[in-house]
Amino acid sequence: MALINPKKREVQVKIVYYGPGRGGKTTNLEFINRKFKKRILNEMVTVKTYGDRTLFFDFLPFDIGEIKGHSIKIQLYTVPGQVKYNATRRLVLRGVDGIVFVADSMDLRREMNIRSLQNLKENLESFNKNIFNIPLVMQYNKRDLSEEGIPILSEDALQKDLNSRLNAPYFPASAIRGDNVAATMKKIIALTVSSLRKKLE
Amino acid sequence: MDFTIDFTKEQIESIEDVLQEELIDLGVQSVILMDLAGNVIVNLDNGGTSHDVYSLAALAAGNYGAVSAMANIIGEQEFSLLFHKGEEESIHFSKVVEDLLLLTIFNKDVSLGFLRLKVTEAIKRIQMLI
Numbered sequence: 001m002a003l004i005n006p007k008k009r010e011v012q013v014k015i016v017y018y019g020p021g022r023g024g025k026t027t028n029l030e031f032i033n034r035k036f037k038k039r040i041l042n043e044m045v046t047v048k049t050y051g052d053r054t055l056f057f058d059f060l061p062f063d064i065g066e067i068k069g070h071s072i073k074i075q076l077y078t079v080p081g082q083v084k085y086n087a088t089r090r091l092v093l094r095g096v097d098g099i100v101f102v103a104d105s106m107d108l109r110r111e112m113n114i115r116s117l118q119n120l121k122e123n124l125e126s127f128n129k130n131i132f133n134i135p136l137v138m139q140y141n142k143r144d145l146s147e148e149g150i151p152i153l154s155e156d157a158l159q160k161d162l163n164s165r166l167n168a169p170y171f172p173a174s175a176i177r178g179d180n181v182a183a184t185m186k187k188i189i190a191l192t193v194s195s196l197r198k199k200l201e
Numbered sequence: 202m203d204f205t206i207d208f209t210k211e212q213i214e215s216i217e218d219v220l221q222e223e224l225i226d227l228g229v230q231s232v233i234l235m236d237l238a239g240n241v242i243v244n245l246d247n248g249g250t251s252h253d254v255y256s257l258a259a260l261a262a263g264n265y266g267a268v269s270a271m272a273n274i275i276g277e278q279e280f281s282l283l284f285h286k287g288e289e290e291s292i293h294f295s296k297v298v299e300d301l302l303l304l305t306i307f308n309k310d311v312s313l314g315f316l317r318l319k320v321t322e323a324i325k326r327i328q329m330l331i
């Protein structure tokens with residue numbers, strides 16, 4: 001649950017971008033950082049290895065104005081997607097309020113998407129959270145690759161693999177171009193904040 | 202499990218008073234009381250600094266979690282001293298209760314021994330307020 005500070009009348013909301021390694025989580029945050037520069041007061045923080053892979057997390061604080069007299073601070077995080085970094089993924093998930101699952105549309109990554117989603121379920125369970133009860137948005141990233149003749153999974157196939165039971169809102173996207181990056185973010189913020197409204201009343 | 206403890210306005214004010222008296226008035230630059238999700242609960246400074254406290258808290262939560270996990274791997278419950286020393290400024294971390302951390306940033310005018318003493322006192326007082 002988000003942290004409410006009744007003195008400053010401020011709410012901190014934690015949203016985590018999850019998904020397989022190289023799926024485009026960091027690219028989503030980089031695009032948001034460029035596009036919404038005016039609303040972002042501080043620098044994006046990234047903890048990376050040499051090859052640009054996320055080692056720990058990326059962090060981007062984002063102000064969305066006021067709700068019921070409280071200023072809302074959205075904190076966007078990414079996890080490191082590589083399988084070996086599960087311990088750090090779990091640390092980043094601590095206290096999460098909403099999740100964007102960034103799936104890689106490439107044919108070759110089908111198995112990795114499924115495994116990463118399963119891993120998300122398990123990690124949430126370790127915090128006694130249920131993936132069915134947490135605000136969640138699916139993003140099918142790298143749709144642009146089809147134009148380069150690279151085989152990608154159809155939206156239907158991705159829906160079947162990942163979202164048939166969860167039934168979360170979903171967006172086809174291209175993080176590198178910025179297609180549907182803002183829409184994905186707006187959707188997860190809307191879902192997360194609507195559960196907060198009641199609490200602020 | 203929800204990790205965030207809800208604080209009342211009165212609790213936050215009492216905690217601020219403790220941090221002001223025990224730490225800021227004695228020359229500490231800034232203090233952040235935060236949870237392990239990386240949320241900032243209280244932050245105070247001596248007016249001479251303007252650190253990006255939200256980013257600091259996010260990194261501190263990750264750092265603290267990583268160090269605790271290392272402790273567990275070698276069979277320790279936790280490491281009692283978590284401290285990063287710089288030329289001018291240093292950072293000290295201390296657990297307040299489960300899931301709450303106190304981060305203190307101080308310069309070379311304050312000795313580590315004295316700081317630890319004061320942090321311990323502040324933590325005792327905060328524990329009684331929550």
Ligand SMILES: Nc1nc2c(ncn2[C@@H]2O[C@H](COP(=O)(O)OP(=O)(O)OP(=O)(O)O)[C@@H](O)[C@H]2O)c(=O)[nH]1
Pocket residue numbers: 019020021022023024025026027028052053054055078079080081082141142143144145173174175176177
């Ligand atoms: N063609 C294409 N490439 C993309 C897209 N999004 C990301 N990429 C590329 O995919 C690679 C990995 O992107 P990242 O954003 O670093 O992936 P990540 O999910 O953060 O990866 P980890 O940090 O390892 O978990 C980079 O080379 C990106 O430029 C996209 O929409 N289309």
Ligand SMILES: [Mg+2]
Pocket residue numbers: 025026027053054078079080081
């Ligand atoms: Mg990354």
